[in-house]
C-alpha cells in the first residue's frame with residue numbers, strides 16, 4: 451500500500467516517487483519492497499523496546515503527568531511577564547520554534563486569541579554579538595523573563611547568552627529578580643560530568659526543570675523542551691502528544707508496508723541508494739508549518755550524516771520558494787526528493803472583488819479566494835514536478851492544528867530512526883560536531899593568551 455490515511459489527520463502518498471508515475475527516475479516496487487522487508491525486524495524491536503520503556507524520545511508522547519509540572523514552572527516564571535526570551539540552540543530551540551510557529555509566532559496577524567494575553571516570545575538560537583546586545587537593550591528588565599534550555603548545560607552559545615542576560619539584569623540593578631526572571635531546563639547533575647548551566651543557576655537560586663537524559667536534543671520536541679514553549683504560546687500540549695501517540699499506536703499494529711514512517715524511510719533511502727537522490731526537500735504550504743521544515747533539517751542531517759552516508763535535507767516553503775528554488779527542483783540535477791505538505795486550506799477568506807480584478811486585467815482571479823489560489827498551486831507544483839520526472843512525496847493534512855503537528859513530528863522522528871537502520875548508521879549522537887567545538891575552545895584559549903601578553907590592562911587584571 452503506497453497511499454495511507456487510517457485514523458490520522460494526514461494522508462501520506464509516495465506514488466509520485468515510483469517509476470510507474472514519474473518514469474525512470476522513480477523507484478520500482480521491488481526496490482521499495484526490499485527496504486520495507488528489511489524494516490520489519492526494526493519495527494519489531496521498536497515495539498518491544500517501547501513496551502519496556504525504551505526510545506524515551508518517542509514514548510514520552512504517551513505520558514501526561516509531567517505537563518502539569520512544566521505548566522507550574524512556567525506560570526511562576528510568567529508572573530508579571532510581558533516578554534519571554536528563549537535561549538538555546540539546535541535541538542534545544544527548533545522544536546519549540548516549530549510549535550510556537552503553529553501558534554502564530556512571527557506571523558503577522560496570525561496570533562491566536564489565547565496567545566494575545568500571553569507574554570510575547572523571542573527565540574535567540576543564533577549567537578551574534580550585535581543582535582544579542584541590541585536585543586537586550588530593547589528589553590525591559592522588569593517584565594522580561596528568560597527560559598534557558600540546554601541539555602548538556604555546556605553549549606558555549608547558550609551559556610554566553612545566559613551570562614549576558616544575567617549581567618544585563620545586574621547592571622539594571624535587578625539582580626534580586628534573577629531567581630524569578632530566569633528558568634533553566636537541563637540534564638540532572640551526573641557524577642563526573644560538568645554541567646555549567648546547572649551549576650550557575652543552582653548557585654544563583656534559579657529554578658531548573660530536568661531535561662530527560664535519555665532524550666537527545668533533536669528528538670526532544672515531545673518532552674518538556676517542546677511542551678514548555680507550546681504552553682507558553684497557549685497551545686494544547688496534550689493534543690500535540692495525542693498526535694504523536696497515534697503514530698505510535700499505528701506502529702504497534704501495522705506492517706512496514708502500511709506504516710507511513712516506514713514507507714517514507716524506505717522511499718528516501720531507496721531513492722538515495724538506487725537513483726542518486728542526494729537532497730531531501732521538505733516544503734510545507736503554510737506559514738504555520740514553516741519551522742517544521744527547519745526542525746526536520748537538523749533531525750535528518752545530524753541523525754543520518756555519518757560514516758560517509760546520509761542525504762542533505764533542505765527546508766523550503768510554499769508558495770514563496772516557487773519563486774526561488776523551484777527552478778532547481780524542476781530542471782536542475784535530478785537529485786532532489788520533494789516532500790510537499792499540503793494543508794486543506796479552508797474557504798473562509800474573502801473572494802476577490804470582480805471589479806478590481808478586472809481593472810487589473812486579472813479576470814481569472816475575480817471571485818477567487820487566496821485559499822483557492824494556494825490550493826491550486828500546491829497541487830500544480832506537485833504535478834509539474836512529477837511530469838518533469840522528479841520524485842514527489844505528498845502529505846495532505848486536514849488542518850494544521852496541534853494533533854496534526856504531533857502526527858507530523860512523530861512521523862518524521864520515527865522515519866528518521868528507520869532510515870538510519872536502512873543506511874546502517876546510528877541515528878543518535880553527533881560525533882562529527884565535536885572537533886569544531888574542541889578547536890573553538892583551543893582558539894579561545896589561545897586568543898586569551900595573546901590578549902594577556904599584549905594588553906597591559908589584561909595583564910593588570912590577571
Ligand SMILES: O=P(O)(O)OC[C@H]1O[C@H](O)[C@H](O)[C@@H](O)[C@@H]1O
Pocket residue numbers: 539540541542599600601602603604605608667668752880883
Ligand atoms: O541542548 P544542548 O546540550 O545545549 O545542545 C544544543 C545542540 O548543540 C550541539 O552542538 C548538537 O550538535 C545539537 O544536536 C544540540 O541540539
